[in-house]
Amino acid sequence: MPNSNTSDEDSDLELDQRIDLSIRRTFAPPSVPNLSFLAEHFNSKTAATPSSNLAKTAELAMAVRDEHNTVGSSSVVSSRPIGDNQASVSQAPSRNKLRLAMIGLAAAITWIVVGSQFYGSWRSKNQTVAFQPRPLTELYQACVADGFRPYWVCEDEQLFASTFKDRQGVALNLQGLPASSKMVGLSYLLGISRQSTSVLAMTDDSPIIVFVDRLENDRKIDTGYIDGDDLHVTRIVRDDLVFYEVSPLPNARITPYLLPSPK
Amino acid sequence: MRQLEESEFVSLYCDAHQRLWVLASAITADSSLAEDVLQEAAITALRKLEDFDPETSFVAWMSQIVRFTALNFLKIRNRRKTESLGVHSDTEPVTVNQSIAETSVSATGQLFSDQDDFDDEVVAAIKCLDPERRACLLLRSVHGLGYDEIAEIIGIPEGTAMSHVHRAKASMRQQLSSYRDRDDTSDQRDVHA
Numbered sequence: 001m002p003n004s005n006t007s008d009e010d011s012d013l014e015l016d017q018r019i020d021l022s023i024r025r026t027f028a029p030p031s032v033p034n035l036s037f038l039a040e041h042f043n044s045k046t047a048a049t050p051s052s053n054l055a056k057t058a059e060l061a062m063a064v065r066d067e068h069n070t071v072g073s074s075s076v077v078s079s080r081p082i083g084d085n086q087a088s089v090s091q092a093p094s095r096n097k098l099r100l101a102m103i104g105l106a107a108a109i110t111w112i113v114v115g116s117q118f119y120g121s122w123r124s125k126n127q128t129v130a131f132q133p134r135p136l137t138e139l140y141q142a143c144v145a146d147g148f149r150p151y152w153v154c155e156d157e158q159l160f161a162s163t164f165k166d167r168q169g170v171a172l173n174l175q176g177l178p179a180s181s182k183m184v185g186l187s188y189l190l191g192i193s194r195q196s197t198s199v200l201a202m203t204d205d206s207p208i209i210v211f212v213d214r215l216e217n218d219r220k221i222d223t224g225y226i227d228g229d230d231l232h233v234t235r236i237v238r239d240d241l242v243f244y245e246v247s248p249l250p251n252a253r254i255t256p257y258l259l260p261s262p263k
Numbered sequence: 264m265r266q267l268e269e270s271e272f273v274s275l276y277c278d279a280h281q282r283l284w285v286l287a288s289a290i291t292a293d294s295s296l297a298e299d300v301l302q303e304a305a306i307t308a309l310r311k312l313e314d315f316d317p318e319t320s321f322v323a324w325m326s327q328i329v330r331f332t333a334l335n336f337l338k339i340r341n342r343r344k345t346e347s348l349g350v351h352s353d354t355e356p357v358t359v360n361q362s363i364a365e366t367s368v369s370a371t372g373q374l375f376s377d378q379d380d381f382d383d384e385v386v387a388a389i390k391c392l393d394p395e396r397r398a399c400l401l402l403r404s405v406h407g408l409g410y411d412e413i414a415e416i417i418g419i420p421e422g423t424a425m426s427h428v429h430r431a432k433a434s435m436r437q438q439l440s441s442y443r444d445r446d447d448t449s450d451q452r453d454v455h456a
Contacts, residue, residue, distance in 0.1 A: 012436060015440075015442060016432060019436070019439060022385040023401060023405060027401050028405065029280070029285055029297070030281075030298075033276070033301075041309065
């Protein structure tokens with residue numbers, strides 16, 4: 001596989017990439033914020049009357065639930081716009097019904113706060129890098145602006161295939177790529193999910209990125225011509241995998257050649 | 264000026280939490296302190312809620328409070344180190360998030376036999392960076408933030424943010440140059456077991 005960089009630049013690039021991955025592992029933030037200290041703050045701050053305390057923490061729980069959907073307690077806590085103030089809570093038909101509702105909310109809040117900590121702990125054990133979905137076109141633009149440099153250039157077909165096997169469950173290789181196209185390398189730009197593998201390639205001097213992931217990790221991603229970025233996003237589903245090819249060209253040029261390895 | 268509701272604060276805080284966490288861990292160079300820093304900063308922010316204009320950037324405002332809180336933590340920790348007997352040396356390894364390190368597997372598609380040593384040395388090299396430069400590097404590496412976003416969080420010009428990242432990377436590369444030489448001697452093993 002052609003590699004136009006000098007040996008020193010290759011070494012620097014590889015070291016940069018290794019450092020980057022190490023930093024991501026070491027400084028990955030927790031996926032769920034710890035909010036129990038806020039509940040304690042509100043409880044100690046507000047007046048001693050149960051209804052005002054619970055109303056305050058009810059707002060807190062609603063804000064957490066609305067924004068993060070961490071625990072499914074929707075049968076008790078109803079969705080409300082952020083910013084609804086305490087006055088609307090206190091306009092319930094009767095004082096007794098309000099107190100019962102607030103007690104129920106308090107139980108739900110406790111479960112939300114405690115449950116989210118367990119959930120966060122579970123997630124942090126199963127997740128090495130924080131993932132925040134970003135438009136694929138944005139990732140493409142950033143990669144191009146950065147010099148379109150892959151994390152690594154894999155010249156070993158078996159290693160290439162095993163990378164996809166390990167990450168996506170299917171060994172893939174580029175087979176029969178036409179002369180107008182060439183493989184640049186592999187990156188881990190995230191994209192569809194934390195586990196996505198990115199294939200960097202060129203066709204007719206146009207940079208192309210194919211984001212590959214398990215079909216089960218697919219999410220709502222805009223496809224077709226993306227006017228603001230002047231880019232095309234093509235989605236292909238095959239072999240329990242989903243491929244999103246991003247490039248200035250209208251049709252997928254690399255994905256059709258990214259095929260399961262012959263056995 | 265409308266005052267931000269506490270429930271709105273919680274929502275905005277949750278949205279910004281990961282970036283603020285990276286900022287806190289970058290300034291203290293200690294990811295185990297980040298949550299403590301954030302909690303103290305959040306309580307401070309709640310006490311100053313009337314000073315915040317909801318029409319302006321919450322992230323920028325909260326980042327400033329996190330920065331000051333983190334620097335305070337650093338000062339207190341450094342003061343305790345110099346005051347206590349059996350002071351640790353400056354080369355003591357910085358605390359690493361062990362659960363993350365233990366679960367890190369072949370994210371690169373390659374495994375290096377000296378991966379753990381390398382991670383420790385990366386942390387040590389990061390600790391040698393100036394806090395502001397370190398914060399820029401981490402926000403870029405962990406979150407992939409644009410320089411304009413980094414500039415907003417740190418409170419510096421965009422060009423300075425760009426320069427910080429570039430210089431931080433060069434410094435890291437220099438400090439870890441021995442691994443570059445080891446890479447050249449093919450110290451790698453195949454992913455296949």
